[in-house]
Amino acid sequence: MIFLGTGTSVGVPSIGCDCPVCTSDNPRNQRLRCAVALGLPEGNLLIDTPPDLRTQLLREGIGVVHAVLFTHEHADHLFGLDDLRLFPFYLGHAVPLYCEPRVEQRIRHSFDYAFPERPPTHTGAVPQLEFRQISTEPFDLLGARITPIRLLHGPRFQVLGFRIGNVAYCT
Incomplete structure (x- = not known):
């Protein structure tokens, strides 16, 4: 598991x-928004797509993502989707x-250009995504067993965490 970001929203x-903290020179106080990448038997799995995603993937040398899991629909977990x-x-x-379903609804609303009613003529500018x-x-x-875990994110907002093998990612 590679922690791509562990910062706040x-x-x-x-x-x-x-x-x-914000004025510190300590490199531990330089943190991008939350996401993790896992190398699984059949490819690279990404959990969440924060706005910092391009920078995070380049920094870690991750050249391809085979699938994405989403914990919830907040902007800091979705808005790198175009990357x-x-x-x-x-x-x-x-x-x-x-x-x-509610995360899919938010993604479709926020990235409506990625889900046109008719196939686009220039697909290079449109992410090809499948829910x-x-x-x-x-x-x-x-090639791995994923166990979603219901969590509270704040006092009342429900999200998913994921257990994958002997590790878990919770936000």
């Missing part, structure tokens, strides 16, 4: 903040996105 340091646009060329098919709805039932993906 706005990253660390935060723009305009002069607190000791997946090159991967279908490498894969030869759309990138599968595994998420709950696969999930619930809390375990499923197999890229």
